[in-house]
Amino acid sequence: MKLGILFSGGKDSYLALQYASGENEISCLLTLESKKEDSWMFHTPAIEWTKLQAEALGLNHLTKETSGIKEEELGDLKSIIESAVSKHSIEGIVTGALASVYQSTRIQKICNELNLWCFNPLWQMPQNVLLQELISNNIESIITGVAAEPFDASWLGRPIDSNCIDNLLTLESSHRINPAGEGGEIESFVINAPLFTKSISVTKSQKYYSNFSGRLEIQEAFLQ
Template sequence: MNTTAAVLWTGGKDCALAFHKAQYAGYNITHLVTFAPENPDFKAHNLTLIQQQVKAIGLPHLLLTVKPPMQESYESAIATLKNQYKIETLITGDIDEVQNHDNWIEKCCQKSGMFVYNPLWKKDRNGLLTNLIEENFKVIFSLVKKPFFNQNWVGKVIDSSIIEELKKLNIDICGENGEYHTMAINAPFFSEEIKIDSHTVTEHEHYFYLTNH
């Protein structure tokens, strides 16, 4: 397959696993793409960490600004990817509809005719998390929401015992409703593991998150 593709990159477990599965499926991944608001301040997906991931992956990273009206802004950015960067397929780590909304990226791709590949869509949640361990990903919790989690979860690595802990909580175990967010610090397609030398856990009214120094 010689389809030129880009992965929608947030730095978390889902986009990282989607990247890996798309590689196996034969997609020619040429770019990483992150949609961001003006002056982004990502709590869950630290841009400094994303830059380290990009270096470890070794692909160009496009940070595209989106602003209201959102659908038009996304459609315009996606058209740019197609026309200027000759990208034919967008790969997402989407697993399910969020709060019963349509697949947002697919909706925004219709106007330009961009193809979308969702390798994780509607897959078994336990299977996806187990997949990460089997394929030697190293993924940490970067943000966890109250009241499901306390601050001790921030920075923990997802392993089989953590999956069992997640099953005991009254949540989507993949965090699909925003219960938690993650960052991949190693993956089969990274040239090296990302080192987080020092970090603090910051408390917010509704969540705890990792601040990298």
């Protein structure tokens, strides 16, 4: 089946892509670039650098700017999916949704309207299992956003490796965070993975942080 991937550049959308690619043809990536950092539907940190990931993956990449206004952004999502159907003849959409009923039901509704299959390969996966899947599958990602106590600026740009995962699981117990960031506590950006033909090197970045909330702005990056 020919599929399009709703792709934010983060660990979840990449892992969903890798799972879906096993028995399906991945035709394209679909990325929504929100004008609002606190979009209800879409990941925003480092979203402009998904172009490098698409190149590393060797996949067609459709992008569309969206207002980020709750519910209105769904019209932009439907529009980009319609473009993927028209340009690449996709038969289904893959998402990295893990537990968000708000996101998954709205994407499913659009897919139903367009007569497309909606595939959520990570749905209800335990968050500790998802994090371990990153290590098992040699998926290298960095933290590009934080939005919860007790995260400080030192977390921005940090690789999500075994030590980082141990720390996240400890915070799950002590501060009741979602260790995989399902509640928006952390955002990520994949810099290397099995389906990449080249890795991404981030050579210049800037941290913006205040009151347990921050983001890493990637200013320069290239494939190597």
